Amino acid sequence: MKVNKNFDNLVSNYLFAEVAKRTSDFIEKNPDKKVIKLGIGDVTLPLAPVVVDAMKEGADELGKKETFKGYPDYEGYEFVRQAVSDYYKSFGVTVGADEILITDGAKSDSGNIGDIFSEDNVVLVTDPVYPVYVDSNIMAGRKIIYADSNERNGFAAMPDDSVKADIIYLCSPNNPTGSAYTYDQLKAWVDYANKNDSVIIYDAAYEAFITEDNCPRSIFAVEGARTCAIELCSLSKTAGFTGTRCGYTVIPKELERDGHNIYKLWYRREATKFNGVSWPVQRGAAAVFSEEGQRQIKENIAYYQENARIISSAMDELGIYYTGGKNSPYIWLKCPNGMGSWEFFDFLLEKANVVGTPGEGFGENGAGYFRLTSFGDRDNTIEAVERIKKVLCNR
Numbered sequence: 001m002k003v004n005k006n007f008d009n010l011v012s013n014y015l016f017a018e019v020a021k022r023t024s025d026f027i028e029k030n031p032d033k034k035v036i037k038l039g040i041g042d043v044t045l046p047l048a049p050v051v052v053d054a055m056k057e058g059a060d061e062l063g064k065k066e067t068f069k070g071y072p073d074y075e076g077y078e079f080v081r082q083a084v085s086d087y088y089k090s091f092g093v094t095v096g097a098d099e100i101l102i103t104d105g106a107k108s109d110s111g112n113i114g115d116i117f118s119e120d121n122v123v124l125v126t127d128p129v130y131p132v133y134v135d136s137n138i139m140a141g142r143k144i145i146y147a148d149s150n151e152r153n154g155f156a157a158m159p160d161d162s163v164k165a166d167i168i169y170l171c172s173p174n175n176p177t178g179s180a181y182t183y184d185q186l187k188a189w190v191d192y193a194n195k196n197d198s199v200i201i202y203d204a205a206y207e208a209f210i211t212e213d214n215c216p217r218s219i220f221a222v223e224g225a226r227t228c229a230i231e232l233c234s235l236s237k238t239a240g241f242t243g244t245r246c247g248y249t250v251i252p253k254e255l256e257r258d259g260h261n262i263y264k265l266w267y268r269r270e271a272t273k274f275n276g277v278s279w280p281v282q283r284g285a286a287a288v289f290s291e292e293g294q295r296q297i298k299e300n301i302a303y304y305q306e307n308a309r310i311i312s313s314a315m316d317e318l319g320i321y322y323t324g325g326k327n328s329p330y331i332w333l334k335c336p337n338g339m340g341s342w343e344f345f346d347f348l349l350e351k352a353n354v355v356g357t358p359g360e361g362f363g364e365n366g367a368g369y370f371r372l373t374s375f376g377d378r379d380n381t382i383e384a385v386e387r388i389k390k391v392l393c394n395r
């Protein structure tokens with residue numbers, strides 16, 4: 001019996017598990033301190049009322065013989081896929097309901113999508129990067145190469161024609177750096193992928209936070225993307241589904257590689273390994289895309305955007321370089337006074353009792369940077385920012 005030795009190549013702890021462990025150790029040693037967590041991007045506002053009502057109705061339907069549901073369709077119920085397709089239409093992008101699969105979220109999808117690709121593909125990720133793209137490919141034993149995001153390019157890495165990559169993970173608005181690609185920047189990636197026969201796995205989990213018109217909400221807004229891209233999206237950040245779990249993948253029917261239709265491969269993978277999202281959750285998901293659902297979730301997004309503005313203004317006041325906060329719930333900042341990421345993590349935890357995420361955990365280019373989330377409670381966000389200002393001004 002042998003285990004998958006590729007696991008030996010992983011860092012010992014998943015980043016957010018490490019942050020959670022260090023935080024709980026601190027709380028245990030300092031039970032009198034009120035620790036404010038702006039680390040993991042977990043939402044704090046409740047689900048929209050219209051979503052909760054739909055879920056309750058869904059639960060009631062499961063309790064009656066006439067409306068009971070067993071296994072859902074593998075690709076998700078048609079009415080949910082149609083609702084997603086109509087949502088894309090609302091920002092000018094055409095994707096068919098038959099190109100959408102309902103899933104349990106973008107984290108699982110980005111971790112699982114690799115199942116349909118050969119292990120000898122070269123994977124390109126931008127650095128800093130959401131750790132799931134890297135860890136899941138390490139588990140599969142793939143070679144990973146990095147495109148640098150740094151201050152010089154505003155933490156938005158661009159393709160390099162001298163480099164050959166088969167699978168490219170892009171996330172825009174980016175986790176962790178908060179930068180969002182413009183149309184022209186995405187077009188450059190799309191052109192690269194079409195030219196090199198690569199596939200872009202595009203994580204749009206934060207699309208609802210885009211405020212600038214020149215930053216597309218979907219890669220399928222970009223000419224040429226239908227022949228090279230898969231889009232992953234999620235209701236986690238858009239509608240507070242981090243615990244509820246629902247997302248979707250969009251794969252254009254014409255996307256083919258190596259003589260295979262990519263939608264068909266993903267459908268085959270999902271039908272084999274996943275029994276779908278539960279009926280009450282799919283009912284709730286459809287409600288997110290209703291007119292009233294959109295109105296209600298936009299109120300929550302506006303609340304988080306105001307938190308982002310509060311954090312960004314503090315960085316402006318302190319004269320700290322940062323990206324994000326504008327098209328994104330994340331503020332990616334340069335650690336003050338030349339501190340390292342984990343050094344700043346410990347400093348903030350000990351002196352201000354505020355938790356953030358060390359940039360180094362997202363890759364080499366994250367060293368010396370730090371991520372704060374705007375998904376916290378408003379009062380806590382204000383208090384955290386005041387504490388940060390105080391400890392940095394008194395230093």
Ligand code: MLT
Pocket residue numbers: 039040041042107175
């Ligand atoms: C984050 O903090 O980066 C995210 O919440 C993690 C995730 O979505 O898995």
